[in-house]
Amino acid sequence: MLSEIFGYDKYSEITSKFSIRSTYCDLATKLNGKLELLIEVKAIGLELKDTYVKQAVDYAANQGVDFVVLTNGLLWKAFKVTFTKPIGQEMVFEIDFSQLNPKKMDDIDKVYLISKEGWLKSTLYDFHSQKQVLNRFSIGAMMLSDPVIEVIRRELRKMSPDMKITAEQVRLLDSC
Numbered sequence: 460m461l462s463e464i465f466g467y468d469k470y471s472e473i474t475s476k477f478s479i480r481s482t483y484c485d486l487a488t489k490l491n492g493k494l495e496l497l498i499e500v501k502a503i504g505l506e507l508k509d510t511y512v513k514q515a516v517d518y519a520a521n522q523g524v525d526f527v528v529l530t531n532g533l534l535w536k537a538f539k540v541t542f543t544k545p546i547g548q549e550m551v552f553e554i555d556f557s558q559l560n561p562k563k564m565d566d567i568d569k570v571y572l573i574s575k576e577g578w579l580k581s582t583l584y585d586f587h588s589q590k591q592v593l594n595r596f597s598i599g600a601m602m603l604s605d606p607v608i609e610v611i612r613r614e615l616r617k618m619s620p621d622m623k624i625t626a627e628q629v630r631l632l633d634s635c
Contacts, residue, residue, distance in 0.1 A: 460532075461486065461498075466575040484518040488578070495578055497524050503532040512538065512548065520546040526583060528573060533557050537573060539587050551587050603630065 462469040467488055477487035477497065486498040499515035501507060507529050519527035519540045527548075529536045535554040541547040554569045561567065571577040572586055591597065601607060608626045615624045 461488065464570065465573060472575065479518050479521050482518075484515075488575075490575070490578065494522060494524060496526055496528060496573065497522065498528045498530060501529070501531045505531045507531055507534060507536060512536070516540055516546060516548045526551070535573075537583065549587075551583065551590065 461467045461473050467473050472489055474487045474489060475485065476483045477485075477494075484497045485500040487494055488496045488498070497515065497519050499511065499518065501511055511529055515527045515529045516538060519525070519538075520542065525540055527538050527540060529538070533556050535556070537551045537553070538548040539551050541549060552569050552572065554566070559566050559570075572583045577583065605626070608629050612624050612626050612629050615629070616622065
């Protein structure tokens with residue numbers, strides 16, 4: 460799959476049984492001699508449990524690799540490793556090849572994220588950054604920021620010019 464679907468050269472860019480300390484990660488991709496992505500493979504149809512995620516993330520953390528993929532052949536889950544104490548991870552996306560629709564751009568885009576061409580263009584980094592910016596917590600924090608509250612207050616005053624509406628009253632609407 461890494462060669463035929465994702466476009467990596469199977470002789471120079473894919474390493475099987477990549478050695479990490481006293482153990483091995485199943486696959487690794489190297490571009491221009493640099494380790495880019497680790498891939499932990501489980502048996503087809505096997506549920507991708509949290510213990511397998513931890514195993515894959517530990518491999519990546521030990522190598523200083525930002526992204527790791529856990530797969531059972533059908534389901535591919537990509538994680539961003541967070542180098543905090545303790546080491547953590549954030550699932551960036553998943554692809555279910557049994558449900559993949561080649562006519563659906565979202566599905567094609569996800570395959571592209573970990574393809575060789577996508578990797579060379581840093582699309583996975585860009586996708587992850589965009590996902591962080593557009594998450595509900597970022598949007599919620601922005602909606603409660605002073606400039607946005609002030610715009611809402613002014614618009615409410617336009618609707619009811621006789622009413623005095625303060626920024627604090629707008630903020631309190633969040634708790635209603």
